[in-house]
Amino acid sequence: MVGTTEQSRLHPLGSAPRPALPGSLSLSSPETRSGPSIPWPGATRQDVSSLSVLPSFGFLFDIDGVLVRGKTPIPAARTAFQKLVNSQGQFLVPVVFVTNAGNCLRQKKADQLSHLLGISQDQVMMSHSPLRMFKRYHEKCVLVSGQGPLLDIAQDLGFCQPITIDALREKRPLLDAVDHDRRPNVLVSGDFSVVLFGEPVRWETSLQLIIDVLLTSGYPGNPYEQENYPHIPVLACNMDLMWVAEAQSPRFGHGTFMVCLENIYKKITGKELKYEVLMGKPSRLTYQYAEHLIRAQALQRSWEQPIQTLYAVGDNLMTDVYGANLYNRYLESSRTGSKSPAAHCRSVLVCTGVYNPHTEVPLDTRDSITESVFHGHRDFRFDPGLVEPDHIVPDVDAAVDLVFQLENFVPN
Numbered sequence: 001m002v003g004t005t006e007q008s009r010l011h012p013l014g015s016a017p018r019p020a021l022p023g024s025l026s027l028s029s030p031e032t033r034s035g036p037s038i039p040w041p042g043a044t045r046q047d048v049s050s051l052s053v054l055p056s057f058g059f060l061f062d063i064d065g066v067l068v069r070g071k072t073p074i075p076a077a078r079t080a081f082q083k084l085v086n087s088q089g090q091f092l093v094p095v096v097f098v099t100n101a102g103n104c105l106r107q108k109k110a111d112q113l114s115h116l117l118g119i120s121q122d123q124v125m126m127s128h129s130p131l132r133m134f135k136r137y138h139e140k141c142v143l144v145s146g147q148g149p150l151l152d153i154a155q156d157l158g159f160c161q162p163i164t165i166d167a168l169r170e171k172r173p174l175l176d177a178v179d180h181d182r183r184p185n186v187l188v189s190g191d192f193s194v195v196l197f198g199e200p201v202r203w204e205t206s207l208q209l210i211i212d213v214l215l216t217s218g219y220p221g222n223p224y225e226q227e228n229y230p231h232i233p234v235l236a237c238n239m240d241l242m243w244v245a246e247a248q249s250p251r252f253g254h255g256t257f258m259v260c261l262e263n264i265y266k267k268i269t270g271k272e273l274k275y276e277v278l279m280g281k282p283s284r285l286t287y288q289y290a291e292h293l294i295r296a297q298a299l300q301r302s303w304e305q306p307i308q309t310l311y312a313v314g315d316n317l318m319t320d321v322y323g324a325n326l327y328n329r330y331l332e333s334s335r336t337g338s339k340s341p342a343a344h345c346r347s348v349l350v351c352t353g354v355y356n357p358h359t360e361v362p363l364d365t366r367d368s369i370t371e372s373v374f375h376g377h378r379d380f381r382f383d384p385g386l387v388e389p390d391h392i393v394p395d396v397d398a399a400v401d402l403v404f405q406l407e408n409f410v411p412n
C-alpha cells in the first residue's frame, strides 16, 4: 500500500493532529496572485520554487458524508469550495462529484449542492452515468429496475426503449404463454437486456419479473427455457450492500437486492448470475469514466498540463477507498507496456460520514471488511490492502489543503 509513511497521514483514530496547514492558503490574496513567497508555514525555498499555478491533478468528491449529511451541508464543505473556485466562481482545478446514488437524475444532485456553489450537471457522476457509453444497448429494449424517475433516467442516459417493472407487471395479466398475439410487442427475444439502477420498492415483484425475463430470454409469459445460459445481459449500478440514513443501523442498499437476485437465480438454475457490467464505486469503470470527465474539464479550460494524479475524497472504506486503490492498481499495471496517460489515483478518507473514528456507535465499515465478513460485492475480492487509505483527514476542507500542499499548488 502506498503512502503509509507519508507525513501527512493521520492516525486512523484521529489522535494525530490535522496537517499543519492554515485554514486558508489565501489563494485569492494579492500576494499569491503576484507570486507567493510563503504559501504555508514551514514552506522551504524549494517548495516555493516548484509551486504550480496550473493543475496537474483533479478531485473526485463523494457527496454523502463528505459534502452533505442527508440534506444538511457539512460546514467544512463550504470553506473547501471557497478554495476551489476563483472570484468568478470558476473551478481552479478539475472537479467531479462521484456518488453511488442512482435513483435520481444528475441535475437533482447538482441542485442539492447548489447551496454550496453552482455546479453543472456535467460535473456530477451518478452510479448509472457510465451507461451513457454503452451505446450498443441504447436501441434495444431494456427492463429497468429501481425507484424514482426511472424512465427519465433511462432516456437521459440514451435508452430509447426502456420499460419499467411496473409497466411489465401491468401487462402481465394479459400475458398468455401460448397465445403469441397477447405478448407485449415491446419485448423482443435476443435483443433485450435488464438494467438494475437501484433498489426497488416492491422487491418480490421485481425479483419475480426479472427472474421471469432472464429464464425466458425476454418473453416473461413463456415457460422457462432449459437452454438460456448465458442469459440475456444484466447491467447493474450501485453495489452498496447498506447505506446510512437517519436510523441507528445501516439500511438495505441495492447490493442487498442484488444478493437476493443472484441467490434466487443460482438456486433455481444451479448457475451463476452474470453481469455484463457492474458500475458505481468501487468499480473500475466508474473511475475510468470520472477520469474521462476530469480530462474533459481540463481540456475545456485549456489547462495544458497533463493530469497526473486523481484524488478521490470519500467517507466509505469499501466504496471510496477500495475503489480508488483498485483503480490505482489498474493504473500502475497499465503503465507498463502501454502508452496510457495513466495517472495515480490516491484515496483520501474523511471522518465526517460513514467512517467516524469518534462515534460511539461504530458506523465504520472496517468491521464489515474482514476475511469472514465481506460486505463488498460477490465479484470483488476481499483484499485488506485495498481498504487502506493513502490519507486520513478530519474533513473535506483538510483534504483540499492537504492535496494543494502535496501538489505544491497555488492557483493563479
Ligand SMILES: [Mg+2]
Pocket: 062, 063, 064, 065, 066, 314, 315, 316, 353
Ligand atoms: Mg459517502
